[in-house]
Amino acid sequence: MEKKSFEILDVTLRDGSHSMSHAFTPQQVRETARGLDEAGVRYFEVSHGDGLGGSSLQYGLSTHDELKLIEIAADECKQAEVSVLLIPGIGVKGDLQDAVKAGAKMVRVATHVTEADVAAQHIALGRELGLKTVGFLMMSHMASVEKIVEQAKLFESYGAEVIYVTDSAGYMLPQDVTNRISALKQSVGCEIGFHGHNNLSMAMANTVAAVEAGATFIDGSLRALGAGSGNTQTEVMVAVLDRLGYQTGIDFYKIMDVANDVVAKYMPRPQEITGSSLIMGYSGVYSSFLLHTQVAAKRFGVDERDILVELGRIKAIGGQEDLIYDVAQRLAVQI
Amino acid sequence: MEKKSFEILDVTLRDGSHSMSHAFTPQQVRETARGLDEAGVRYFEVSHGDGLGGSSLQYGLSTHDELKLIEIAADECKQAEVSVLLIPGIGVKGDLQDAVKAGAKMVRVATHVTEADVAAQHIALGRELGLKTVGFLMMSHMASVEKIVEQAKLFESYGAEVIYVTDSAGYMLPQDVTNRISALKQSVGCEIGFHGHNNLSMAMANTVAAVEAGATFIDGSLRALGAGSGNTQTEVMVAVLDRLGYQTGIDFYKIMDVANDVVAKYMPRPQEITGSSLIMGYSGVYSSFLLHTQVAAKRFGVDERDILVELGRIKAIGGQEDLIYDVAQRLAVQI
Numbered sequence: 001m002e003k004k005s006f007e008i009l010d011v012t013l014r015d016g017s018h019s020m021s022h023a024f025t026p027q028q029v030r031e032t033a034r035g036l037d038e039a040g041v042r043y044f045e046v047s048h049g050d051g052l053g054g055s056s057l058q059y060g061l062s063t064h065d066e067l068k069l070i071e072i073a074a075d076e077c078k079q080a081e082v083s084v085l086l087i088p089g090i091g092v093k094g095d096l097q098d099a100v101k102a103g104a105k106m107v108r109v110a111t112h113v114t115e116a117d118v119a120a121q122h123i124a125l126g127r128e129l130g131l132k133t134v135g136f137l138m139m140s141h142m143a144s145v146e147k148i149v150e151q152a153k154l155f156e157s158y159g160a161e162v163i164y165v166t167d168s169a170g171y172m173l174p175q176d177v178t179n180r181i182s183a184l185k186q187s188v189g190c191e192i193g194f195h196g197h198n199n200l201s202m203a204m205a206n207t208v209a210a211v212e213a214g215a216t217f218i219d220g221s222l223r224a225l226g227a228g229s230g231n232t233q234t235e236v237m238v239a240v241l242d243r244l245g246y247q248t249g250i251d252f253y254k255i256m257d258v259a260n261d262v263v264a265k266y267m268p269r270p271q272e273i274t275g276s277s278l279i280m281g282y283s284g285v286y287s288s289f290l291l292h293t294q295v296a297a298k299r300f301g302v303d304e305r306d307i308l309v310e311l312g313r314i315k316a317i318g319g320q321e322d323l324i325y326d327v328a329q330r331l332a333v334q335i
Numbered sequence: 336m337e338k339k340s341f342e343i344l345d346v347t348l349r350d351g352s353h354s355m356s357h358a359f360t361p362q363q364v365r366e367t368a369r370g371l372d373e374a375g376v377r378y379f380e381v382s383h384g385d386g387l388g389g390s391s392l393q394y395g396l397s398t399h400d401e402l403k404l405i406e407i408a409a410d411e412c413k414q415a416e417v418s419v420l421l422i423p424g425i426g427v428k429g430d431l432q433d434a435v436k437a438g439a440k441m442v443r444v445a446t447h448v449t450e451a452d453v454a455a456q457h458i459a460l461g462r463e464l465g466l467k468t469v470g471f472l473m474m475s476h477m478a479s480v481e482k483i484v485e486q487a488k489l490f491e492s493y494g495a496e497v498i499y500v501t502d503s504a505g506y507m508l509p510q511d512v513t514n515r516i517s518a519l520k521q522s523v524g525c526e527i528g529f530h531g532h533n534n535l536s537m538a539m540a541n542t543v544a545a546v547e548a549g550a551t552f553i554d555g556s557l558r559a560l561g562a563g564s565g566n567t568q569t570e571v572m573v574a575v576l577d578r579l580g581y582q583t584g585i586d587f588y589k590i591m592d593v594a595n596d597v598v599a600k601y602m603p604r605p606q607e608i609t610g611s612s613l614i615m616g617y618s619g620v621y622s623s624f625l626l627h628t629q630v631a632a633k634r635f636g637v638d639e640r641d642i643l644v645e646l647g648r649i650k651a652i653g654g655q656e657d658l659i660y661d662v663a664q665r666l667a668v669q670i
Contacts, residue, residue: 173578174540198536200578201571205509205540223607236536236608239617243508243535252617253640260610272558272605273571275595282574282587305588 006216008248010036010044010234011195012263013073014085015219015226017049019267023063026072028266032222033073035258037080040250041234043106043132043217045083046073049227051110052084052091052099059090067102074103081105085136088118093125100129108164110136112317113143116151116158123158134193134217135160141171141284142315145179149187162191162217167206170199170228170277171284174209181213193217196232198224199281201273203232204240211246222259223267228280228287230271235259279305283312292321296328306331341551343583345371345379345569346530347598348408349420350554350561352384354602358398361407363601367557368408370593372415375585376569378441378467378552380418381408384562386445387419387426387434394425402437409438416440420471423453428460435464443499445471447652448478451486451493458493469528469552470495476506476619477650480514484522497526497552502541505534505563505612506619509544516548528552531567533559534616536608538567539575546581557594558602563615563622565606570594614640618647627656631663641666 013032017024029046036044048054048066055062074082083106084099096107107126109119119135126133135155140148152163165180177194184192194210196203196219207218220237224230235255238248273281280287285308293311297304307328316323348367352359364381371379383389383401390397409417418441419434431442442461444454451470461468470490475483487498500515512529519527529545531538531554542553555572559565570590576583608616615622620643628646632639642663651658 173575200575201533201536201539201568202575204536205543208540233536233608236613239613240508240535240537243617253638256610256613256640264609270605270607272607273568274599275591278571278574278591282578303588305591 005246006211006218007042008234008237008250009083009193009217009219010041010221011219011231012044012221012225012234013069014045014047015049015231016221016267017047017062018227019225019230019271021268022048022055022060024069026064026069029069029072030076031262032258033076033080035254035262037077039254039258041080041255042249043081043083044073045085045108046070047085050090051087052095054087054090067098070099070102070104081132083108085110086122087111088122093122096122096125096129100131104131106132106134108134108136109160110138110166113137113140113151114147116154119155120158123155123160127159132162133160134162134164136164136166136195138166138168139286139317140165140180141167141169141176142317145183148180149183152184152188156188156190160190162193163188164193164195164217165210166195167197169284169286170197170203170281172196172206173200173202174205177206177209178213181210181215185214191216193219195219197227197281198229198231198271199273199277204236207232207237208240208244211241222255222263224271225263225267226271229273229277279308283308285311285316286318288318289316289321289324292324296324300328300332302328302331340581341546341553342377343569343572343585344418344528344552344554345376345556346554346566347379347556347560347569348404349380349382350384350566351556351602352382352397353562354560354565354606356603357383357390357395359404361399361404364404364407365411366597367593368411368415370589370597372412374589374593376415376590377584378416378418379408380420380443381405382420385425386422387430389422389425402433405434405437405439416467418443420445421457422446423457428457431457431460431464435466439466441467441469443469443471444495445473445501448472448475448486449482451489454490455493458490458495462494467497468495469497469499471499471501471530473501473503474621474652475500475515476502476504476511477652480518483515484518487519487523491523491525495525497528498523499528499530499552500545501530502532504619504621505532505538505616507531507541508535508537509540512541512544513548516545516550520549526551528554530554532562532616533564533566533606534608534612539571542567542572543575543579546576557590557598559606560598560602561606564608564612614643618643620646620651621653623653624651624656624659627659631659635663635667637663637666
């Protein structure tokens with residue numbers, strides 16, 4: 001009985017960039033890419049943590065040119081293909097053209113879950129360049145199922161072949177995933193993906209829920225290396241899906257080897273659920289708020305957790321950092 | 336709507352003993368106990384990782400007398416009660432009597448899932464001493480649902496008030512938990528508990544499944560401190576159950592504080608899913624096999640993972656360590 005119906009896309013070399021302070025070396029990328037390819041992973045992503053062009057004072061400077069890293073990774077691929085992340089506004093079209101020259105075969109164009117419309121040109125360019133082209137809806141927990149369906153239809157109309165539900169804050173629980181993926185399966189013709197974070201210790205269960213609801217792309221990272229509490233752990237996902245009777249097409253021992261003999265050796269610290277990552281997952285706000293919140297908490301003498309929970313309640317989004325101080329001031333008055 | 340229907344039992348100061356190499360200090364126990372009590376946790380466990388009397392060359396010598404640590408913990412309790420673990424054969428009845436003098440109010444008598452009958456006298460003693468008395472079925476994934484029901488009925492006949500399904504190897508998936516807890520709810524009159532490990536990144540999802548199936552006791556540990564990949568993470572569980580609409584009776588910020596300001600400061604390393612813990616969870620064998628397996632793998636020139644997977648397949652249990660060498664030899668011949 002063949003139950004394989006999805007691809008595992010590994011994001012160690014992109015989401016892991018956050019945990020590595022954007023300092024992946026050519027040697028680390030080469031060994032990780034080789035291991036992923038040999039284990040049978042079909043797609044893996046290489047970019048700055050915030051996507052192509054993310055190397056900047058604002059998002060963190062990369063130690064090594066990401067185009068060079070993409071090239072090194074692509075050179076290691078016997079069967080795998082390299083994906084890149086592109087957040088319009090951080091990366092520009094020229095970045096994508098350069099990435100293709102370096103060997104990228106897939107692009108994931110990422111926007112906030114309510115802002116798919118900023119991605120029309122980038123999706124079109126991805127198709128023009130012959131890439132597997134994906135629309136990536138970040139912070140998907142912040143939108144209703146209806147809104148997500150509407151945004152996915154936009155992505156589809158621009159030419160996206162896969163649409164991702166992305167739990168950027170690690171906020172979702174399995175029922176949230178099931179509701180979103182099921183609705184998308186019924187409403188759009190393209191493939192559906194899921195990208196999870198582990199802030200509430202639910203990344204694996206959410207990923208299983210996504211597969212059961214019909215997702216055909218699921219993301220993971222080796223040793224969970226990624227932003228916040230990290231991602232669904234790729235080598236563990238292979239074990240769990242095997243136990244559930246799915247064919248992942250990935251060699252379990254080989255994927256363990258690259259996780260433990262390569263990635264574990266260079267990651268600066270294990271991924272775990274700390275106080276900060278837990279409160280981000282609980283409140284559903286994005287990690288970029290954390291630093292400002294700590295400053296505001298001190299200035300106004302309030303608990304930073306109260307600020308984050310309130311920001312989650314009022315659905316503050318990236319770019320609204322000034323709201324953090326308004327909320328802190330308001331909470332300080334209430335004390 | 337009052338949805339509270341369970342107690343969270345924290346095992347940081349018992350299962351965490353494994354990760355601490357049985358070296359908890361009086362100060363660590365005092366601060367952790369105080370934090371748990373202040374956060375509103377009703378029960379928490381203090382013992383050597385392998386239960387009362389576990390301090391030995393075989394199971395690891397404790398740095399500090401566990402009776403002294405139990406006494407310190409009990410002294411900190413304004414509303415909480417201290418539980419102790421007792422594995423018949425490792426601990427003896429005198430150990431339990433001493434623990435009660437030190438302030439213990441609950442005992443969990445633990446046996447392999449098919450060996451509840453060795454616990455009859457210890458359960459009876461627990462009741463005699465006026466303790467909340469629990470039967471704890473270790474390695475519950477190794478027995479069929481029917482067998483677990485049979486063993487639970489034995490525990491109940493001896494006087495156990497709560498019976499635990501214990502996923503010692505972190506092998507179970509949510510459906511495994513649901514099947515076992517549901518069957519017990521239908522078959523025995525006493526309360527049902529669940530104790531999970533995170534080897535397959537499913538401890539939290541399994542715990543939610545247990546609550547949904549009617550478990551009224553669920554275990555966790557702060558920062559997941561415990562054997563293998565650690566336990567269901569207590570402070571995260573409080574967040575997840577709150578999000579699901581349950582009243583845990585535990586103060587979220589206070590439980591975060593003891594996790595992050597106390598436990599995180601003394602734990603020797605973060606709990607994570609390493610290669611060893613993953614293969615234990617995947618194969619379903621107990622962590623005590625690991626060392627012998629590594630020796631046998633070297634001696635016979637086979638992959639230790641193949642040995643563990645085969646041991647899981649033939650359902651080897653603790654005490655059958657000689658089987659490890661038989662399996663390694665057999666696999667070596669097949670190569």
